[in-house]
């Protein structure tokens with residue numbers, strides 16, 4: 091998704107005509123090969139979402155479709171039975187949405203405030219606070235399972251979407267704080283000094299000066315958190331069950347559903363439903379993501 | 390009435406003391422220049438006055454009120470930063486009104502004030518632009534505008550001109566001077582440029598390594614520098630320093646330059662502190678206090694002058710004057726003279742030294758004698 095920022099030196103356009111053709115063929119050939127390799131799972135899943143079940147069973151997963159039907163999408167969305175619940179993935183899709191949107195908004199908001207406070211205000215042990223918060227970035231999720239189970243139980247929010255919002259918000263703050271703090275460090279301190287002399291306090295400086303400078307890093311945080319939380323699977327599976335699960339955990343429940351007969355076509359459509367939002371976010375926001383990671387706050 | 394007082398101020402960052410026992414006061418309406426080489430603590434002192442840094446010990450008093458524990462916004466000051474520090478996402482107008490907005494000043498007054506200041510600085514056409522769309526000189530003006538809308542007790546400037554090119558710098562310098570005369574507010578102006586300090590200030594504070602070296606009028610600083618550092622820092626080209634010995638003469642004392650032919654340069658009685666025969670001194674004479682002996686200029690003005698031979702090694706014509714580098718009694722010397730009167734390199738020529746303008750320093754303590 092990265093856009094070409096400047097015209098880089100192009101080694102493929104140098105040398106003799108024959109050499110140019112040869113080297114370009116090799117480079118483009120390799121790139122096409124790997125692109126196809128990475129795209130193939132998506133393509134195969136997509137095709138199978140249109141194929142009748144007996145055809146898949148008869149001819150295997152990887153095969154050209156003979157007859158195609160749109161009906162599996164509708165079935166996957168609203169009537170398919172997962173773990174004894176016959177509402178399709180729509181219910182779980184909504185669960186994930188209700189989990190991802192608040193957790194993304196909250197963790198990004200806290201990250202912005204934390205990053206601002208940690209980069210622009212000096213207080214006792216600020217370096218320690220920053221170190222401890224960002225330790226979360228390097229802590230494996232498995233290690234946090236037991237403590238979270240304890241906390242969620244104590245708060246009485248086990249097996250609720252609200253509980254997952256809490257977990258993802260707190261876990262995400264490590265990342266958003268790190269991102270925002272590193273971005274805000276580049277904002278000149280003189281701006282804050284000038285604002286303090288002008289009579290602005292902590293929050294006014296945040297709203298009027300820092301936040302307007304934040305769109306690039308805000309987009310980075312939102313994309314990172316949204317795709318990360320949407321695709322997350324471990325917390326969802328461990329802390330929720332049945333109709334309270336997010337879509338990623340529900341899809342896993344396919345394998346355990348019913349009598350063992352697998353509906354590959356409906357499952358394929360469900361998987362695509364689950365993957366669509368992060369995919370769209372990346373397709374439409376990806377270039378801002380790359381831009382945000384590489385841009386400074388003030389030109 | 391004194392508008393700013395700094396008493397026994399000390400400031401340390403960790404174990405490093407960057408300001409050592411600073412004492413200063415500025416009368417109402419005064420223009421004080423803080424001058425000194427880079428890293429001597431000027432910006433730190435200004436930040437302490439502004440309340441952006443705390444003091445380690447000592448007092449900052451603004452209009453007879455100790456403000457050590459007051460927040461910057463409560464000190465009623467305005468500051469112009471070297472980087473200008475304009476809010477990048479706001480228009481010029483918003484940059485100027487932000488401070489008034491924070492102080493809940495009504496919209497009509499804000500508009501009127503912006504209009505007045507924009508008119509004063511001639512930045513009306515820029516009001517709707519963002520700082521990124523302005524040239525360096527325009528940003529500088531806007532930064533001043535942001536300070537001027539406030540009408541504060543104190544204006545603080547931290548090297549406001551050092552990011553401008555030479556020509557614009559001179560223009561803005563006289564503009565700042567005009568503004569100060571018009572607005573009449575007490576101003577503390579930090580610069581490392583001694584010419585800016587000389588041209589703008591009513592009093593100059595020369596700092597070096599966190600110590601205030603001398604605090605006086607530009608004239609006094611230039612003519613009677615308190616020590617070798619001040620003498621060398623103020624003035625361009627630099628003052629000449631010669632090693633010399635004091636000798637008794639009939640009328641009082643004279644100097645013999647080390648390495649010379651023993652000629653005695655008679656000192657003016659009473660112009661220097663207590664001297665004794667044989668005492669080693671550093672003899673300081675500014676480049677412009679030499680003039681070709683053939684012109685007899687010092688004599689015509691009735692000044693006490695002595696003739697010394699100068700061997701010219703190199704000349705640097707600047708157009709308006711010519712800078713000569715050479716030797717006096719084997720010690721290197723810089724002399725400024727009129728282009729027409731400048732001798733060619735390699736020539737030895739007699740120059741008069743205006744003895745009423747020279748300084749003597751103790752070679753060890755470097756203090757003025």
Ligand SMILES: Nc1ncnc2c1ncn2[C@@H]1O[C@H](COP(=O)(O)OP(=O)(O)O)[C@@H](O)[C@H]1O
Nearest residue numbers: 402403407425426427428429430431432433434
């Ligand atoms: N926040 C700080 N922490 C540690 N040392 C500092 C800090 N600010 C300034 N200093 C040091 O204090 C000295 C004076 O700095 P400064 O006041 O900026 O000098 P100037 O403005 O005269 O160039 C320098 O040696 C600088 O390194």
Ligand SMILES: [Mg+2]
Nearest residue numbers: 431432433548
């Ligand atoms: Mg400075």
